[in-house]
Amino acid sequence: MEDLPTDPGLRPRITNYSPNDQDQVRRAYLLAGPCQPRDHAFPQKIFGNKLRRFNKDWFGLYSSWLEYSVSKDSAYCLCCYLFNPDIGDQTGGDSFVGEGFSNWKKNDRLQSHVGGSNSAHNQAVAKCQDLLKQKQHIQTVFEKQAKHDEDDYLIRLNAAIDCIRFLLRQGIAFRGHDESENSSNRGNYLELLKFLADHNDEVKAVAFGNAPQNVKLTSPDVQQDIVTAAASETLKVIVEEIGDALFSILVDEARDISVKEQMAVVVRYIDKKGNVIERFVGIEHVSSTSAISLKEAVEKLFSRLGLSISKLRGQGYDGASNMQGEFNGLKALILKDNLSAYYVWCFAHQLxxxxxxxxxxxxxxxxxxxxxxxxxxxxxxxxxxxxxxxxxxxxxxxxxxxxxxxxxxxxxxxxxxxxxxxxxxxxxxxxxxxxxxxxxxxxxxxxxxxxxxxxxxxxxxxxxxxxxxxxxxxxxxxxxxxxxxxxxxxxxxxxxxxxxxxxxxxxxxxxxxxxxxxxxxxxxxxxxxxxxxxxxxxxxxxxxxxxxxxxxxxxxxxxxxxxxxxxxxxxxxxxxxxxxxxxxxxxxxxxxxxxxxxxxxxxxxxxxxx
Known part of the structure; x- marks a missing residue:
């Protein structure tokens, strides 16, 4: 938009622009106003036996649309250029749009160009006024509605995230046995979100029944997505805090309620202040609790987190044979890759x-x-x-x-x-x-x-x-x-x-x-x-x-x-x-x-x- 030519004689036709860009071009010209070089030394031309030239006083009479081209010494109509690119013979044909008007002897043509209330020129002026009225423009209405929906969504999303963060910090279950609208207890997440809405008018205005059907942010899938995002961001901070520092791992395996073998992994490192930090980094599903399966699970976790086994300086497990065995245990397999990954039992577990x-x-x-x-x-x-x-x-x-x-x-x-x-x-x-x-x-x-x-x-x-x-x-x-x-x-x-x-x-x-x-x-x-x-x-x-x-x-x-x-x-x-x-x-x-x-x-x- 900054490179649009200001001289009307040098402008390409409005139809030369992409249909998607034409309104932006029109709006840019209207906001800039007609090209009216009042201080220009207008050249004279011989008409009959008299010298005549463009009169700068005309700018005052037709200030909203009259333009002058220095390069072509001609007058143009800004409104007709923007909205009436092809008006035929009406009111001077193409004179005020394409070739320009330069017959200074017949200055009454300026008024005749304006014409009656329903003339092509006045229709073009009306379109210009509508375009400048942004609050009434359909695109503005769409954008305003979209912005309103976006603001409501952000309020609803932040409320959902706040509730989920609270439940995660407290280690509380999300789901309820009966989450229907008629249930007296719909589960911790929905009940907490309802409590927040009841005590916050801004949240209440956009939550539950006041939210669109497809973006209520109450479904189990949405809850799981937010939890996954929280876990991802938390792991990202932990890995960034570790950086290139040395670290150790604590590993234990157990079965969950579905009788799947799970391996819990904790990393232990020293932060920049010299404090020893322990962070839980994940639970990995393992097909079996053999040392090889556990080793593959550890490598997979390290690869996903961007941690290097070369930085590992300690291993801590329980006393089970598959974890601690001297020759075929996880300890021995990791020591083959990194001789500095010393193995130390958990003292409390040893006892x-x-x-x-x-x-x-x-x-x-x-x-x-x-x-x-x-x-x-x-x-x-x-x-x-x-x-x-x-x-x-x-x-x-x-x-x-x-x-x-x-x-x-x-x-x-x-x-x-x-x-x-x-x-x-x-x-x-x-x-x-x-x-x-x-x-x-x-x-x-x-x-x-x-x-x-x-x-x-x-x-x-x-x-x-x-x-x-x-x-x-x-x-x-x-x-x-x-x-x-x-x-x-x-x-x-x-x-x-x-x-x-x-x-x-x-x-x-x-x-x-x-x-x-x-x-x-x-x-x-x-x-x-x-x-x-x-x-x-x-x-x-x-x-x-x-x-x-x-x-x-x-x-x-x-x-x-x-x-x-x-x-x-x-x-x-x-x-x-x-x-x-x-x-x-x-x-x-x-x-x-x-x-x-x-x-x-x-x-x-x-x-x-x-």
Whole structure:
């Protein structure tokens, strides 16, 4: 538009422009106004016996349309040029459009060119006025409507994004069981969006019923698209923050609700401020949990994120064989590509596996946990039984306070209940064992009530078996033994799971726990036996003579090994269980890994625990 010729004598016909551009050209000329060089020295021409020339006063008479071409010394009509390119012989034919008018003798032709109210010139003037009235122009109407729709869409989109960001940050489910308009609860996303609309008039004006049918932004597909976009932008920021820095990965695999194998990946790196950062970067579906499949999934993820395996300096997995195996595990496959990608176990998971190994591999300990878990299930099967247990225990506490067996004071003798252990967190069993020992008498009373008054059938049989097992010295002994061991490892477990834990302190805590277990093995038998004996006397459990021959439950004397009770409880249980625990800790927290971590701690700006 800036290069349009201003001289009317040099302009191409309006029809020479593309139909898509003609209105823009017309508008540009109308906004610029007619070409009227008032200061020009107009040349004279001989008409008959007189010299005549263009009179600049005519610009004042016909200011809205009259133009003068310096190059051709002719007059033109801007309006007729723009809208009447071919007007035939009417009002001077092509004089004021193509060739120009230059007969200065007949200046009345200017007025005759204007003509009547319905002349071609006046029709062209009307079209020019309509074109300049942008608010009435159809294109302007379309653009205005489009802009209005765009503004409404942006309000609606921002509201949807705000709701989705809130749900994502809180880790809350989006969908509801019934998302129909008549539902009383349409799911978290729709209910949150409705709440926002009810408290924001701007959102309310464009959401739900006030939105077009195809852009309500409430469908599951739209929700998923926005979530995917949020994930993509988040990953982009994480990768940009990592940049060319070195990093490590933490990987674990599990099955989702659809029984698909999933691999969760976390990257760990140091930011520009020297802080250790952990970021979750994705869940990868794997066809199998073999080391090769996991390696391919890691490579695929790295390729998608633009991360290089050459920058990898650490691997952290759980203790499963397919993840940790020395020759065919993921560790070994990655080390083939990058010798600097050192493998380090998760300390908390190592401790977890050490406890699991002892609980599953020793028959007497496994039996004790089996009985304990079933006791918790039976007693905690209903709120009525839990209330009875609390009432029984409270009565026992009052009785003990009256006879001086318990001390009173602030924070002492708080109301409690049996704690349910977590299958994937063996450290939680410590709380279960402590509560069972504390409430042992009340638990026995509740089990007796269930055996006498509970539903007939399997539950009464199970309760009878539990009562018989709990009132044996072997159960009391293994219960107190594991309570003592878990007291040591539970403290270590909680320390290892602290977010501010550092490598040096974690290694020292592991060593301290090993020393405490070794000290218990060397000097803890007598004190443990005395505690168990006192417990048994209080709860009317028979304490066997340690010098007599040991007879296992369910076995005759002929097939029983010729060992004493002392040998069985001290050697086969006490020493054996502690040795198993020490061996597991020594194997899983080996010296090589500890030395490596200490070296890393000295080289990195932060000693935060890996």
């Amino acid at each position: 977890q596996l050490a406890l699991v190994a002892v609980a599953k591999n020793h028959e007497d300990i496994a039996m004790m946990f089996f009985v304990t878990n079933n006791v918790v299930n039976v007693v905690g099967a209903s709120s009525k039984r839990r209330d009875i247990l609390r009432g029984k225990h409270a009565a026992k506490v009052v009785e003990a306070l009256n006879v001086g067996e318990l001390a009173s004071g602030q924070g002492l003798n708080q109301e409690t209940n049996l704690k349910r252990p977590g299958d994937t967190r063996w450290g939680s069993h410590y709380g279960t064992l402590v509560s069972l020992i504390t409430m042992f008498e009340a638990v026995i009373d509740v089990l007796e009530i269930v055996r006498m008054e509970g539903p007939k059938g399997d539950q009464r049989t199970m309760t009878r078996m539990l009562l018989g097992s709990m009132q044996l010295f072997e159960f009391a002994f293994t219960l107190h033994l594991m309570r003592t061991i878990l007291a040591i490892t539970s403290e270590l477990s909680q320390a290892l799971q602290r977010q501010d834990q550092d490598i040096v302190n974690a290694i020292s805590l592991v060593k301290l726990s090993k020393k405490r277990l070794q000290h218990m093995r060397d000097d803890g038998w007598q004190s443990l036996f005395e505690v168990v004996s006192t417990f048994c006397e209080k709860n009317e459990i028979i304490v066997p003579n340690m010098n007599e021959r040991f007879i296992a439950q369910g076995k005759g004397k002929r097939k029983a090994p010729k060992i004493t009770n002392l040998h069985h409880y001290q050697v086969e249980i006490f020493y054996n269980v502690i040795d198993m625990q020490l061996l597991e800790l020594k194997t899983r927290f080996d010296e090589g890994t500890s030395e490596l971590l200490l070296c890393v701690a000295c080289l990195t700006p932060s000693n935060s625990f890996f």
